[in-house]
Amino acid sequence: xxxxxxxxxxxxxxxxxxxxxxxxxxxxxxxxxxxxxxxxxxxxxxxxxxxxxxxxxxxxxxxxxxxxxxxxxxxxxxxxxxxxxxxxxxxxxxxxxxxxxxxxxxxxxxxxxxxxxxxxxxxxxxxxxxxxxxxxxxxxxxxxxxxxxxxxxxxxxxxxxxxxxxxxxxxxxxxxxxxxxxxxxxxxxxxxxxxxxxxxxxxxxxxxxxxxxxxxxxxxx
Numbered sequence: 001x002x003x004x005x006x007x008x009x010x011x012x013x014x015x016x017x018x019x020x021x022x023x024x025x026x027x028x029x030x031x032x033x034x035x036x037x038x039x040x041x042x043x044x045x046x047x048x049x050x051x052x053x054x055x056x057x058x059x060x061x062x063x064x065x066x067x068x069x070x071x072x073x074x075x076x077x078x079x080x081x082x083x084x085x086x087x088x089x090x091x092x093x094x095x096x097x098x099x100x101x102x103x104x105x106x107x108x109x110x111x112x113x114x115x116x117x118x119x120x121x122x123x124x125x126x127x128x129x130x131x132x133x134x135x136x137x138x139x140x141x142x143x144x145x146x147x148x149x150x151x152x153x154x155x156x157x158x159x160x161x162x163x164x165x166x167x168x169x170x171x172x173x174x175x176x177x178x179x180x181x182x183x184x185x186x187x188x189x190x191x192x193x194x195x196x197x198x199x200x201x202x203x204x205x206x207x208x209x210x211x212x213x214x215x216x217x218x219x220x221x
Contacts, residue, residue, distance in 0.1 A: 002160055003158075003160055003167065008156065008158055008159065008160065011156075011157070011158040012156035012157050012158055015157040015158060016157065016174070020047075020048070020051045020171035020172055020175075021051060021054065021055055021171075023157060023169065023171040024051060024052055024055045024056075024141065024169075024171050025055055026169075027139050027141055027158075027167070027169040027171075028055065028056060028059075028139070030138070030139055030167060031137070031138050031139035031167075032138060034136060034137050034138040034139070035056075035059060035060075035137050035138070035139040035140070035141060036059065036060040036061070036062050036089075036135050036137045036139075036140060036141065037049070037052045037059055037060075037061055037062070037140075037141040037142070038061075038062045038063070038128075038140065038141070038142055039061055039062070039063055039143070040063065040064070040195075040197065041063070041069070041073050041076050041077040041080065041192060041195065042073075042143075042192065042195040042197070043191055043192055043193055043195055044143065044172075044177070044180045044184070044191065045080075045143055045192075046080055046184060046189040046190060046191065046192075047143070047172060047180050047183050047184060047189065048141065048142075048143040048171060048172060049061065049080055049084055049086065050084060050187055050189055051171060051172075052141060053084050053085070053086065057085065057087075058087045059087060059141075060087050060089050060135055060137075061086045061087055061088045061089060062089050062091065062128070062131045062132070062135060063077070063088055063089065063090045063091070064090075064091050064092075064093075064124055064127045064128045064131065065090050065091070065092055066092075066093055066097075066123040066124050066127075066198070066199065067092070067093065067096060067097035067123070068097055068107070068123070068198045069195075069196075070194050070195070070196060072192060072193075072194035072195075073192055073194060073195050073196075076190060076192035079190060080190070089131060089135060091127040091128065091130055091131040092127055093122060093123045093124075093126060093127050094122075094126065094127075095122060095123070097123075100119075100122060100123060104118070104119070104122075107119070107198045108198075116199065116200075119198060119199055120199040120200075123198075123199065124199045124209070125209065128209060129164070132164045132166075137166055138166060138167065139166060139167045139168075139169060140161060140164065140166040140167070140168045140169070141169050141170075141171065142168055142169070142170050143170065143172060144168075144170040144173060145170065145172055145173055145174075145175060146173055146174055147176065147177070155168075155170070155173070156170075156173065157169060157170055157171070157173045157174070158170075163209070
């Protein structure tokens with residue numbers, strides 16, 4: 001059932017000052033056993049992964065590995081997967097990086113908006129949609145935060161994702177970098193600063209997973 005704007009407002013008011021663990025428990029109670037958390041192992045992702053497995057150790061972790069991550073990110077992913085015993089569900093594109101590069105050329109930059117959207121469609125949106133279709137969550141836990149970019153600033157702890165038809169819950173939505181630094185230090189968790197997402201090319205830009213244009217691009221894949 002799609003929540004009304006009034007219901008979402010009430011939930012966000014209720015969750016505004018709750019801890020991430022409390023928000024995760026609330027989200028799982030809404031899910032009826034059909035929840036997952038997504039990750040790309042970017043900076044501070046260790047926080048939500050730790051928080052989630054502390055509440056439900058076997059929660060599926062959807063990871064789209066587009067094949068272009070830097071070595072440090074792959075090592076970080078392997079360390080967290082082992083340390084937190086993640087129930088990792090990796091999804092890969094239908095094209096290998098070598099195949100994509102041969103057909104479409106070098107990675108696009110910020111001057112090539114159409115190229116960036118096409119890269120995202122092929123290497124990120126298609127495998128993510130496939131993962132969401134196969135894992136079929138009713139609740140999608142994310143690491144979205146209000147401070148990340150203008151598009152996300154307009155969301156809340158709870159929002160309805162029309163691209164994937166799920167309730168999207170972001171337990172750390174109102175947290176600052178300083179708060180997350182303290183969380184990682186308190187739990188002895190690593191961070192990863194060499195992360196780069198070629199589907200975005202810039203941190204203030206959306207890759208399509210959390211933007212309306214992604215639905216059309218994905219459907220056309």
